[in-house]
Amino acid sequence: MRTSTRPRPAGFLAAVLTAAALLLVPASPAAAHNSLKATTPAKDAELDAAPTEITLEFLQRLDPAFTTIILSDAAEQKVPTSEPVVTGTKGTIGIEGTLANGTYTVAYRVVSADGHPVQGSYAFTVADPAGTEAPVPSPPATTPTEPALASPAAATGDDGGGGGGGIGAPAVVGGGILLVLIAGALVLLRRRRGTT
Ligand SMILES: [Cu+2]
Known part of the structure; x- marks a missing residue:
């Protein structure tokens, strides 16, 4: 028997939608500022x-x-x-x-x-066909892109009880990947707990 996963509370979604709706309501016309x-x-x-x-x-x-x-x-x-x-x-x-x-x-x-x-x-x-090309600027330092989050699918893996068999190089590599997946899942779980 599997315990049924709890559905995401509908109240949360409603709250998000309400907040979004409030943000979309245009500010009062007020005394028409310049623009x-x-x-x-x-x-x-x-x-x-x-x-x-x-x-x-x-x-x-x-x-x-x-x-x-x-x-x-x-x-x-x-x-x-x-x-x-x-x-x-x-x-x-x-x-x-x-x-x-x-x-x-x-x-x-x-x-x-x-x-x-x-x-x-x-x-x-x-973009003048007869014009000169401006020197290409070196790209400005952009904000570092956030590392990709582990996909939710990673969290649904089994408990990782495996282990055993000879420890060849492929097994070590596989183990490394598994560790990364587990770490990702843990981070994801923590984030979920933290935000609710
Ligand atoms: Cu004004």
């Missing part, structure tokens, strides 16, 4: 000619004293540009020189009439 309305070049645009300037248009008038627009390349190096020129709801920077092919990021931070700062960034790509 980015349109950009040139457009977000994620792929241009076959290098742009000479970048214009960001917001919903509300900008304060020229607090308008920052920064262009940087794929290597996260700042690209030389003019200071932002603010006209009403628009801020524009001129690009010095010609952008090489590659992906660029426009980062902005502005303050509008209601005094709230708005910031963000977006990317566009220059």
Whole structure:
């Protein structure tokens, strides 16, 4: 006879779904803060000619004293540009020189009439068939990827009562793999206990 495995409590799932639903409810409209309305070049645009300037248009008038627009390349190096020129709801920077092919990021931070700062960034790509290729940046140090968790299937193995027979090299290797599987299962079990 096997003891029936307890089903995952339905309450837990319900709680998760409720939490997710709450997160999805849009924040109250409030007193409409400023936000980015349109950009040139457009977000994620792929241009076959290098742009000479970048214009960001917001919903509300900008304060020229607090308008920052920064262009940087794929290597996260700042690209030389003019200071932002603010006209009403628009801020524009001129690009010095010609952008090489590659992906660029426009980062902005502005303050509008209601005094709230708005910031963000977006990317566009220059892919001029006749253009120069930007030097490929060395990939930035990424956050280390988490080691793969032992699959749940590993936890359902038997108690590992085996053992015996001659200890040849293959058996040693097999034993090593078994140890890794058991260790993985233990870690998994602990995590499960820890989270519930
Ligand atoms: Cu605001």
